[in-house]
Amino acid sequence: MTAWALLPVGLVIILPILLSSTWRSRRDRAEDALRESEQRFRNMSDRAPMVIWVTEADGAASYLNRRWTDLTGQEPDEALGHGWLDCVHDEDRDGSIAVFDDANKRGVEYRYEYRLRRKEGGCGWVISAGAPRFSSGKVFLGHVGTVFD
DSSP states (O other), rough: OOOOHHHHHHHHHHHHHHHHHHHHHHHHHHHHHHHHHHHHHHHHHSSSSSSEEEOOTTSEEEEOHHHHHHOOOHHHOOOOOOOGGGGGOHHHHHHHHHHHHHHHHTTOOEEEEEEEETTTTEEEEEEEEEEEEEOOOOOEEEEEEEEEO
């Protein structure tokens, strides 16, 4: 038997190995690129001079940048979900909820001015503005927004 006769057998053995390693290599590069992109976003977001936040379709906060803690003293894990409302002044809480819930139900932009508890004590006026996020299939995903103090 010649070496040429064994070529198909060798291809059957080697080709899946090569394809598998190529696929893994592409997947690894894609995962690395995603991690780098997430890290760039967090670095940029944490250096922004305003609060940046993200909510999900159910209205629960899923991300707040470091500025939130600098401003309110509330740690991000306490603020996630609806915990951020604990920092809204008692007299402004119901109005904040109503404006946000309406924008969330309709999937529209909003802007609202309210008082927010400060880390140093007391409260100060802020403006929160949010824009809806949609999937490529036009499914409402939640909002992304900012809080300006």
